[in-house]
Structure formats: structure tokens, C-alpha cells
């Protein structure tokens with residue numbers, strides 16, 4: 435029996451997270467040996483209105499007994515300022531559950547309008563350090579103002595997390611095109627990026643069959659725009675990865691096409707790259723692809739972890755159903771179609787039920 439959490443989040447989270455759950459449930463119906471207990475857990479602004487806090491303690495407690503969960507986007511920019519009960523939940527969830535690696539694939543589809551075709555890459559982003567360091571390391575957020583005219587942001591890089599995220603990247607590359615590109619700026623951040631690169635080199639020695647390269651992050655940004663097909667797995671620090679994973683989504687059709695999975699030694703969390711998109715929330719315009727494929731990555735990951743071939747096959751079936759529906763053109767406007775969130779989701783479920 436797997437225990438999976440559902441944390442809808444804010445704005446379009448209320449549309450795309452239920453879409454992902456609906457698709458996972460439809461896919462798992464074909465595998466009666468897989469038992470899942472789902473738990474709806476409050477988080478974000480709806481939770482603030484209901485419980486007075488955006489991340490209730492009982493949600494954090496419940497997550498401890500989960501195998502994994504889906505976290506929707508969080509619209510924290512709109513939360514009340516200066517209320518400690520209105521915190522941004524996701525950096526805390528990522529840290530408390532040691533979700534050190536954020537795996538963000540970008541894949542193009544022939545029938546989706548995009549700047550590039552034949553793109554199939556994964557960006558792995560360190561998830562808990564960089565310019566978003568652990569609040570326990572610094573009083574506050576890692577940012578402070580020694581005087582009203584000077585602000586300082588501290589960037590933290592540890593050998594432990596750098597090696598962990600490198601290991602994630604090499605393991606992924608092993609099963610793909612066998613190439614890892616390390617993106618850094620060690621000419622400037624000699625210590626921080628220096629330690630990150632050294633950690634990646636050390637881990638790389640364990641994977642002699644995987645081609646290894648180091649690229650300055652600014653050069654990599656240009657290469658990604660000009661020739662993304664040259665990449666397989668990219669690995670980098672938190673803030674570089676935050677920016678570049680939005681860029682890689684832009685290569686294949688935009689933020690609606692950007693799924694993600696945060697993993698650590700014990701837990702895993704499906705979390706799309708995009709934010710809560712308040713501009714389109716409540717209108718059934720949100721592309722559910724990113725969240726559905728994040729959910730697919732979650733069950734695939736659990737399948738590998740627990741050597742459960744049914745979970746892996748269910749993930750494979752979601753992949754195929756999504757490709758079929760994209761090919762048929764039942765897609766949202768950002769993908770060039772006319773379908774609403776609900777219609778695209780139902781078309782994916784119908785394809786799963788048919789095959």
C-alpha cells in the first residue's frame with residue numbers, strides 16, 4: 435500500500451493538481467495489485483483562510499508517513515506580508531524532507547509549437563542551498579541588511595548536497611544519452627562554484643561510461659538557446675537552475691510543458707516548474723501537462739525505488755496517453771489548441787482507459 439499526499443497549492447494548482455490525480459488514478463486502475471491511499475492535505479492560501487496558516491503542522495506531520503506527494507504551485511507573492519503564519523511553504527517542505535535534487539525535464543513534441551524540435555534534456559537543480567540557504571544556518575533567510583543602504587544575500591554550497599545532486603544527474607544520464615554537463619561560474623565564485631565543480635568531478639569518477647563536461651553557466655545559456663539538442667543531463671546550483679529551467683521550458687513550448695520531481699534519500703515530491711499563474715487561474719486555461727507529467731515522474735520514481743514493475747508500467751502508460759492526446763491536438767491554448775484543462779485531462783484518461 436502506497437501513501438500519497440495531495441497538496442493543491444494556489445491559483446491554477448486547484449485545477450492542475452486534481453487533473454494530475456485523476457490521470458494517475460486512471461492509469462493505476464489497470465494495475466489492481468497497486469494499492470494507493472490518497473490524503474488531501476491543506477497548504478497555501480486556501481489553508482491560510484481555513485486554518486490561519488499556509489503550512490499547518492498537521493500537514494507536515496502527515497507528510498512524514500507518506501511515500502511521496504504532489505505539491506501544486508504556490509502563489510506566495512500575493513500572501514499577506516509580515517504575517518509569520520503566511521510563509522512560503524515549499525522551500526520549507528523541500529528542506530525538512532531533504533529533497534536535495536530537483537529533476538526538470540524538457541522534451542519537445544512534433545505537433546507542439548516550439549522554438550526547437552528534437553529536444554530531450556533534463557536539468558537537475560540543487561534544491562535547498564545556493565541563494566536560498568537553510569534558515570537554521572542563518573537567522574532569517576540568508577539575507578540581511580547591515581545598514582539601510584546595503585543588502586547582502588548569502589550563497590551556501592555544501593559538499594554533501596553538491597555530491598548528492600551530481601549523483602542524481604549521473605544516475606539519470608546512465609540510463610539516457612550518457613552525458614552530464616556541469617554548469618558553473620567558478621572563475622568568479624572560486625569557492626562556492628569551485629566546491630560544486632570539485633564535487634561533480636569526484637562523483638563523475640564513479641561513472642566512467644558517462645561523458646563529462648564543465649561549461650560556464652553564461653555560455654551554457656547561449657548554447658541552450660542555439661543548440662539544445664547537444665545536451666543530455668545538466669546539473670547546477672539552485673539559482674542558476676531556477677533560471678535555466680524556465681529557459682529550457684521556453685525551448686519546448688513554455689512553462690506549461692515543464693514538469694519536475696524533487697527527490698531526496700527518503701521522500702519524493704512531484705512539483706511542476708511553473709508558478710501559480712494567477713493571470714489564468716479559475717478559467718480552465720492552465721495546461722495540465724506539467725503537473726500530470728510530474729505525477730508520472732513520481733510514480734515512476736517510486737516504481738524504481740521499490741522495484742515495482744506495475745508502477746513503472748503505469749508511468750509508461752501515462753507517457754503514451756499524453757503523447758497520443760498531444761498528437762490528436764486536444765490541448766490547451768498555450769500548446770496551440772482550444773481544449774480546456776478539464777477536456778485535455780479527460781482525453782488523457784479516455785486514452786488510458788481505451789488501451
Ligand SMILES: NC(=O)C1=CN([C@@H]2O[C@H](COP(=O)(O)OP(=O)(O)OC[C@H]3O[C@@H](n4cnc5c(N)ncnc54)[C@H](O)[C@@H]3O)[C@@H](O)[C@H]2O)C=CC1
Nearest residue numbers: 507508509510511512689690708709710711714720721768
Ligand atoms: N514552484 C512554485 O510554486 C512557484 C511559484 N511561483 C509563484 O507563482 C506566482 C506567479 O508567478 P509568475 O512569475 O507569474 O510565474 P508563473 O509560472 O505562475 O506564470 C508565468 C506565465 O506562465 C503562464 N503559465 C504558468 N503555468 C502555466 C500553465 N500550466 N499553463 C499555461 N500557462 C502557464 C502564466 O499564465 C504566466 O503568463 C507568484 O506568487 C510566484 O512567486 C513562481 C515560480 C515557482
Ligand SMILES: CC(C)CC(=O)C(=O)O
Nearest residue numbers: 522524525566676706707
Ligand atoms: C520561491 C522559490 C522556492 C521558487 C522556486 O525556486 C521554484 O520552484 O522554482
